[in-house]
Amino acid sequence: MKDNTIVTHAGNRPFENQGIINPPVYHASTVLSPTMDALLNKGDAKVRYGRRGTPTTFALEDAMTELERAHGTVLAPSGKAAITMTLSALVEPGDHILMTDSAYAPTRSFADTFLKRFGIETEYYDPLIGAGIQNLCRDNTRLIWTESPGSQTFEVQDIPAITAAARNAGIITVMDNTWAGGYFFKPLDHGVDISVQAATKYIVGHSDVMMGTIACNEATFDKVKTGSDTFGICTGPDDVYLTLRGLRTIGxxxxxxxxxxxxxxxxxxxxxxxxxxxxxxxxxxxxxxxxxxxxxxxxxxxxxxxxxxxxxxxxxxxxxxxxxxxxxxxxxxxxxxxxxxxxxxxxxxxxxxxxxxxxxxxxxxxxxxxxxxxxxxxxxxxxx
Ligand SMILES: Cc1ncc(COP(=O)(O)O)c(C=O)c1O
The missing domain is CATH 3.90.1150.10 (Aspartate Aminotransferase, domain 1)
Structure with a gap:
């Protein structure tokens, strides 16, 4: 399907909901089990507890997964939370990160403060470095952060050249894809492992909701999902609903x-x-x-x-x-x-x-x- 069809339909399941087009807004914390057997086997159920997702959040996750041509999407309560969740889920003490010098300033500050405190080193690189990134990769380089065009200065990065170098060295690449809204650029088609967005911007589109999305390939999804569950990250159902409504007109x-x-x-x-x-x-x-x-x-x-x-x-x-x-x-x-x-x-x-x-x-x-x-x-x- 082309993007305009995806954003119009993806995630909607009207015939699981009386034929109503948009998903219901499930306000949930407790999810009851009818029997002890069902309680004990809840582990397999998709809806287990409000924090772990409802049909409302699944609808947005599924739609973003299709739009970003990903394996799975994790939601976060803001774009910044999507950024910090992604980084926290993937790096360990002793790791080295390469980050574009044109990154959104709060992304830098998270790396320079929180990650540094946990023994993770961040080195900034010229956004126009292209294939030259390979000269900066070390044995302990775990992740390359990209953002294109760059915040404030709008340099366009050669993403395919960067991801080719990263793949050769077994390094994960992440892109802040907010500028293109997931609509005008497809990071995963260009070798990026994870596309992060402040859905607050173009997906929501109406300046009234904070939301973050982390669209992952198969190799990275479980790690990011587990990281987000570990931190107890979840999103409010009304905000998720409004984000989905925004998405429908992004095309x-x-x-x-x-x-x-x-x-x-x-x-x-x-x-x-x-x-x-x-x-x-x-x-x-x-x-x-x-x-x-x-x-x-x-x-x-x-x-x-x-x-x-x-x-x-x-x-x-x-x-x-x-x-x-x-x-x-x-x-x-x-x-x-x-x-x-x-x-x-x-x-x-x-x-x-x-x-x-x-x-x-x-x-x-x-x-x-x-x-x-x-x-x-x-x-x-x-x-x-
Ligand atoms: C490029 C970029 N990424 C991420 C964010 C963070 O998004 P949020 O404001 O939803 O936390 C912003 C916000 O201005 C941004 O400009």
């Missing part, structure tokens, strides 16, 4: 984000105040060739650099934007804009910007209105 939303974002990015490229735009869908972007080879589209999140970092001017630009909210997260139906400081979260590479780096999420508004709002923002910036 309509993602191409619309792509269309709008490309027009905004092209417009920004022409502005004299903008020194560069970091959006792999632009032919001028350094990651465009790899993006076109591996991705089937681009989401609405990208970066650009303004030729000044003077706070008064940047504030004049941001403060009166009508359609771009200032706040964390992205992937919802609405546009957002934030200044960013990528150098705060770099150690293997340096981010040399000509002025203020910005991160924009282009939503589903009318693109003419979005551009007019930015146009007025640049007028304010120039007058400040």
């Amino acid at each position: 309509a939303r993602m191409p619309a984000h792509h269309r709008n974002a490309l027009q905004v990015a092209e417009w920004l490229q022409q502005r004299p105040e903008v020194t560069r735009v970091m959006y792999p869908a632009l032919p001028q972007d350094p990651g465009h060739a790899i993006w076109s080879r591996d991705f089937t589209g681009a989401s609405g999140l990208f970066g650009f650099v303004i030729n000044t970092a003077e706070q008064k001017k940047i504030a004049a630009f941001l403060d009166d934007l009508k359609l771009y909210g200032m706040g964390s997260s992205w992937g919802g139906y609405e546009s957002l804009m934030l200044p960013s400081w990528p150098n705060k979260n770099r150690s293997a590479t340096k981010w040399d910007a000509e002025g203020q780096t910005m991160r924009v999420h282009v939503g589903l508004e009318d693109v003419g209105d979005l551009i007019a709002d930015l146009d007025a923002g640049f007028d304010r910036l120039n007058a400040a």
Whole structure:
């Protein structure tokens, strides 16, 4: 099945539920057994205890497994929890992790604090390293963390080159696949073992739910599932339901984000105040060739650099934007804009910007209105 069919139907079992299309929202802790025999043999039952899953959570897990072309999916209560669960489940004291320098900052901080405390060393690598990653692999390298495009700076990684090197050395690869929403990129088809997503972003799509997904291949699923059970990780049924509801329209939303974002990015490229735009869908972007080879589209999140970092001017630009909210997260139906400081979260590479780096999420508004709002923002910036 193609993705638009998968996201529309996967996980739904209407004829196990009176013909009703969406799964029921099971609020459960205790699950009763009718007899002692059934109690003693509960180990084999799929529904045993609320924390261990219900038909509501199974529906989302199954749908994500199909979308990510995985063996199985583990849910987590946020994207960050999905990241920390994955790392905790797979590494041991004495292990070495290779992590892209462009990783989401809280992923780095988990490695630099919690994992370090347990004797796990994390080494950061240039996101553009490609096959050169093999020179950094050691005997104790257990895992390579990738994120593409990178957080804040949007470098496109050569995932097939990295996973080929990792496979040769018996190293697990994980990708934070949030940018593509599991829709425009298929990590497991490119040799990645585990695709982690902040479903909070594009899967949910409406800025109202926190959710994480960990889609694993056969070799890694049991370890991640056991790790998550050991920690007692579970997700709330209403949030799972809303995540599934968001998923049903991702096939309509993602191409619309792509269309709008490309027009905004092209417009920004022409502005004299903008020194560069970091959006792999632009032919001028350094990651465009790899993006076109591996991705089937681009989401609405990208970066650009303004030729000044003077706070008064940047504030004049941001403060009166009508359609771009200032706040964390992205992937919802609405546009957002934030200044960013990528150098705060770099150690293997340096981010040399000509002025203020910005991160924009282009939503589903009318693109003419979005551009007019930015146009007025640049007028304010120039007058400040
Ligand atoms: C790339 C990326 N991964 C993971 C996360 C974490 O997701 P959550 O906010 O659901 O914990 C974020 C959140 O901003 C993100 O941008």
